[in-house]
Amino acid sequence: MNQPSIPKGTRDFSPNEMARRNFIFEVMRKHFERFGYAPIETPSFENISTLTGKYGDEGDQLIFKILDNGDYLKDVPTESLTGRNLNEITSHIASRALRYDLTVPFARFVVMHRNEIQFPFRRYQIQPVWRADRPQRGRYREFFQCDADIIGTQNLMCEAELILLFDAVLSELRIHADIRMNNRKILQAIALTAGVEDRFMEMTIAIDKLDKIGPTGVAAELSSRGFHEEAQTKIMEPFTWTDDFDGMLYKLEKHLISCEVGETGMNELREVKKWVDHAGLSTSQLVLDLTLARGLNYYTGAIFEVRARDIEFGSICGGGRYDNLTGVFGLPNVSGVGISFGADRIYDVMLSLGLFDDSVTGHSHILLLHTDEQTQLACFQIAAMLRKHGVSVEVYADQAKLKKQLKFANDRGFRWVGIMGEEELLSRQITLRRMKDGSQHRCAIDELAQFPWT
Amino acid sequence: MNQPSIPKGTRDFSPNEMARRNFIFEVMRKHFERFGYAPIETPSFENISTLTGKYGDEGDQLIFKILDNGDYLKDVPTESLTGRNLNEITSHIASRALRYDLTVPFARFVVMHRNEIQFPFRRYQIQPVWRADRPQRGRYREFFQCDADIIGTQNLMCEAELILLFDAVLSELRIHADIRMNNRKILQAIALTAGVEDRFMEMTIAIDKLDKIGPTGVAAELSSRGFHEEAQTKIMEPFTWTDDFDGMLYKLEKHLISCEVGETGMNELREVKKWVDHAGLSTSQLVLDLTLARGLNYYTGAIFEVRARDIEFGSICGGGRYDNLTGVFGLPNVSGVGISFGADRIYDVMLSLGLFDDSVTGHSHILLLHTDEQTQLACFQIAAMLRKHGVSVEVYADQAKLKKQLKFANDRGFRWVGIMGEEELLSRQITLRRMKDGSQHRCAIDELAQFPWT
Numbered sequence: 021m022n023q024p025s026i027p028k029g030t031r032d033f034s035p036n037e038m039a040r041r042n043f044i045f046e047v048m049r050k051h052f053e054r055f056g057y058a059p060i061e062t063p064s065f066e067n068i069s070t071l072t073g074k075y076g077d078e079g080d081q082l083i084f085k086i087l088d089n090g091d092y093l094k095d096v097p098t099e100s101l102t103g104r105n106l107n108e109i110t111s112h113i114a115s116r117a118l119r120y121d122l123t124v125p126f127a128r129f130v131v132m133h134r135n136e137i138q139f140p141f142r143r144y145q146i147q148p149v150w151r152a153d154r155p156q157r158g159r160y161r162e163f164f165q166c167d168a169d170i171i172g173t174q175n176l177m178c179e180a181e182l183i184l185l186f187d188a189v190l191s192e193l194r195i196h197a198d199i200r201m202n203n204r205k206i207l208q209a210i211a212l213t214a215g216v217e218d219r220f221m222e223m224t225i226a227i228d229k230l231d232k233i234g235p236t237g238v239a240a241e242l243s244s245r246g247f248h249e250e251a252q253t254k255i256m257e258p259f260t261w262t263d264d265f266d267g268m269l270y271k272l273e274k275h276l277i278s279c280e281v282g283e284t285g286m287n288e289l290r291e292v293k294k295w296v297d298h299a300g301l302s303t304s305q306l307v308l309d310l311t312l313a314r315g316l317n318y319y320t321g322a323i324f325e326v327r328a329r330d331i332e333f334g335s336i337c338g339g340g341r342y343d344n345l346t347g348v349f350g351l352p353n354v355s356g357v358g359i360s361f362g363a364d365r366i367y368d369v370m371l372s373l374g375l376f377d378d379s380v381t382g383h384s385h386i387l388l389l390h391t392d393e394q395t396q397l398a399c400f401q402i403a404a405m406l407r408k409h410g411v412s413v414e415v416y417a418d419q420a421k422l423k424k425q426l427k428f429a430n431d432r433g434f435r436w437v438g439i440m441g442e443e444e445l446l447s448r449q450i451t452l453r454r455m456k457d458g459s460q461h462r463c464a465i466d467e468l469a470q471f472p473w474t
Numbered sequence: 475m476n477q478p479s480i481p482k483g484t485r486d487f488s489p490n491e492m493a494r495r496n497f498i499f500e501v502m503r504k505h506f507e508r509f510g511y512a513p514i515e516t517p518s519f520e521n522i523s524t525l526t527g528k529y530g531d532e533g534d535q536l537i538f539k540i541l542d543n544g545d546y547l548k549d550v551p552t553e554s555l556t557g558r559n560l561n562e563i564t565s566h567i568a569s570r571a572l573r574y575d576l577t578v579p580f581a582r583f584v585v586m587h588r589n590e591i592q593f594p595f596r597r598y599q600i601q602p603v604w605r606a607d608r609p610q611r612g613r614y615r616e617f618f619q620c621d622a623d624i625i626g627t628q629n630l631m632c633e634a635e636l637i638l639l640f641d642a643v644l645s646e647l648r649i650h651a652d653i654r655m656n657n658r659k660i661l662q663a664i665a666l667t668a669g670v671e672d673r674f675m676e677m678t679i680a681i682d683k684l685d686k687i688g689p690t691g692v693a694a695e696l697s698s699r700g701f702h703e704e705a706q707t708k709i710m711e712p713f714t715w716t717d718d719f720d721g722m723l724y725k726l727e728k729h730l731i732s733c734e735v736g737e738t739g740m741n742e743l744r745e746v747k748k749w750v751d752h753a754g755l756s757t758s759q760l761v762l763d764l765t766l767a768r769g770l771n772y773y774t775g776a777i778f779e780v781r782a783r784d785i786e787f788g789s790i791c792g793g794g795r796y797d798n799l800t801g802v803f804g805l806p807n808v809s810g811v812g813i814s815f816g817a818d819r820i821y822d823v824m825l826s827l828g829l830f831d832d833s834v835t836g837h838s839h840i841l842l843l844h845t846d847e848q849t850q851l852a853c854f855q856i857a858a859m860l861r862k863h864g865v866s867v868e869v870y871a872d873q874a875k876l877k878k879q880l881k882f883a884n885d886r887g888f889r890w891v892g893i894m895g896e897e898e899l900l901s902r903q904i905t906l907r908r909m910k911d912g913s914q915h916r917c918a919i920d921e922l923a924q925f926p927w928t
Contacts, residue, residue: 064518
């Protein structure tokens with residue numbers, strides 16, 4: 021067989037990477053739970069009908085489908101096969117697909133378990149999702165989402181609560197974050213003001229590309245879609261403003277024509293800001309970003325996107341309010357709001373900024389070395405005793421020269437080794453060696469459980 | 475849309491189930507790390523060539539394959555389509571497949587990362603695997619395996635270490651376990667003694683069914699496969715013995731014809747037993763079970779299977795030594811030994827035996843109630859302050875009658891509620907109510923961080 025490989029866009033995680041990733045997950049889990057969010061998990065694959073039609077046409081193309089087992093061709097008409105009718109064939113041979121995000125499975129979960137759930141329901145979910153996207157920096161085909169949602173209430177305290185949750189997690193991870201907020205209703209009012217309210221989706225799709233193609237690109241895109249010049253100017257004007265939260269609101273109020281959706285949007289922004297100010301943020305900044313559009317169709321109110329201030333990396337978290345996501349599954353009028361931490365991007369940002377502590381590694385314990393079978397047996401017994409005291413310890417597995425064993429200890433980065441030779445065995449002691457400075461001393465085996473491993 | 479559902483053999487996990495499952499995973503993780511095993515993770519899907527041919531024909535049928543994205547039919551010859559040649563078509567339309575176990579991906583990992591790894595390498599891995607098996611009690615299509623392996627040494631201390639690891643985890647979970655051990659070499663010697671050494675695989679396949687079809691069934695199967703009566707008797711005789719470890723070994727020594735493989739097998743069993751005895755087991759028993767065969771072909775030495783003594787449930791853990799699993803990926807002569815905890819079966823056993831502590835639930839914190847927007851704002855601020863002190867706290871999200879809020883607190887099983895009314899707000903106090911006995915008293919907000927929530 022050739023050298024083995026793994027599929028494009030997927031990754032193996034080594035012990036050191038796992039230690040860092042688990043550090044991130046543990047910080048999230050801790051804060052999710054402090055905020056009262058309870059963990060759930062859903063299956064890795066869903067019935068394909070649960071997923072399709074929720075992420076737009078482009079999203080549907082990126083869903084990984086699972087080939088049915090057994091004779092998967094049995095229901096495929098011969099005409100479809102000979103005509104190579106892909107859509108028709110796919111509908112017969114793949115009844116399940118890998119999760120594309122955590123929000124749609126969550127909506128499905130809420131509907132299926134609505135009789136066991138007390139609303140409002142706060143849940144968090146940390147699981148991988150899969151997208152057949154073209155792999156590139158920071159974009160993988162298998163990656164972890166870490167979502168917190170509260171569903172069954174429209175109270176704007178929830179938006180503020182989630183902003184505090186962003187801040188709590190990212191502050192502990194030492195990422196200085198801009199939490200950018202906008203509101204879909206504001207974008208609707210901007211469309212209304214520009215006289216293009218009937219082309220709202222087209223407008224947001226163009227705006228959503230501002231980061232990639234800049235204002236000139238967005239203007240060009242609007243032109244090519246046939247937006248007339250006056251509408252373009254009206255749409256683009258707010259994106260040229262720079263000001264703080266209240267200043268932006270003030271300018272917006274002057275810009276927008278009087279309309280209910282605009283009033284509601286501005287009130288929602290003000291209200292969320294009020295709640296956030298009341299509790300205060302730790303290291304993050306809340307920014308009103310009128311250019312923020314978010315691609316996903318299901319958002320109806322607040323939308324969020326988070327970036328690290330100290331590095332150009334793109335968005336590391338997102339979220340927003342959806343007023344009727346459970347409706348497609350038969351439970352209408354249940355409003356929810358949720359956020360998603362992109363664990364893989366957060367990892368990349370922390371690595372680039374050097375934010376991982378050296379102590380976060382996969383290896384940091386004690387190795388016991390020996391000189392023959394009798395001393396190895398003694399090490400084995402000592403290791404069992406130490407583990408009962410909560411100490412992490414390994415016994416070198418083979419019988420080998422001490423020099424080889426010490427090299428292994430060094431290569432693996434053990435902090436301490438314990439050496440058990442004939443002399444130590446006879447005196448019921450062990451020689452302890454601190455690897456970083458090579459200092460050594462003897463310790464009685466009976467006192468080893470109390471030894472301060474620092 | 476109809477009522478949503480999830481694919482057969484998959485499950486949603488609620489907060490309470492998650493709390494219990496995480497409890498199990500945490501116990502495993504803790505002991506894995508104490509024993510010096512370091513975490514890795516591998517992608518959910520592998521190149522299909524990595525997986526096929528490793529699990530026997532039956533296993534290959536149960537692998538979930540992923541449909542290629544885009545025009546997956548482009549390389550399929552028209553004759554294959556019209557001829558409905560499944561194998562040929564599958565080879566063109568599915569280049570990746572979901573992980574079937576953790577051992578084969580681990581072997582692939584070791585080969586790919588052999589230059590970064592120090593051998594012997596101890597790793598653990600807790601991830602889901604997928605099998606298109608017929609779902610039944612204790613058998614799911616998506617389930618978690620929790621594996622610990624040490625690779626790159628033949629030292630039998632490792633077998634003993636893993637037996638101690640079984641014992642450490644299962645003892646903490648309060649499952650009284652029989653750790654059943656056998657050795658593939660003993661089975662080879664039994665085949666040799668019965669004069670059927672050339673039909674070893676057939677023999678083990680029949681023996682492996684002993685649990686399901688009993689000794690009469692195994693004898694019938696051996697007959698139907700054409701094993702003559704004398705061979706049958708020789709094969710079946712050891713399975714009628716009952717004795718302790720040493721007694722079984724003594725009987726075996728008399729039964730087997732003198733042969734190297736038998737000698738080696740018995741020495742290995744004795745050696746492992748010696749190491750285990752030297753450290754001692756906590757609540758588990760080590761049993762020599764000569765009927766233990768294990769289906770997987772790659773085992774070459776010790777094999778393990780664990781059962782709970784207090785319930786009839788089948789195997790909850792397994793494992794064994796494999797002398798050349800990395801060979802198929804181009805790295806020969808690397809011996810390893812590993813064990814696998816079946817987290818889902820352990821969960822089911824613990825639930826049946828009532829082994830979960832009541833405190834292991836998804837909800838156990840504090841809910842703050844309020845009477846209007848001002849008091850809700852105060853609650854929001856108090857919650858933020860308490861969380862900074864590590865307390866898990868929710869604010870009731872909507873403005874509602876206190877009675878409704880209290881009912882929610884009760885339904886959700888909160889231990890404490892804090893009630894913030896106008897009076898409390900003015901006096902900078904909060905009324906605390908312990909839900910289990912309804913006892914109430916006032917606490918100053920400034921002293922709340924020090925309150926003992928018991």
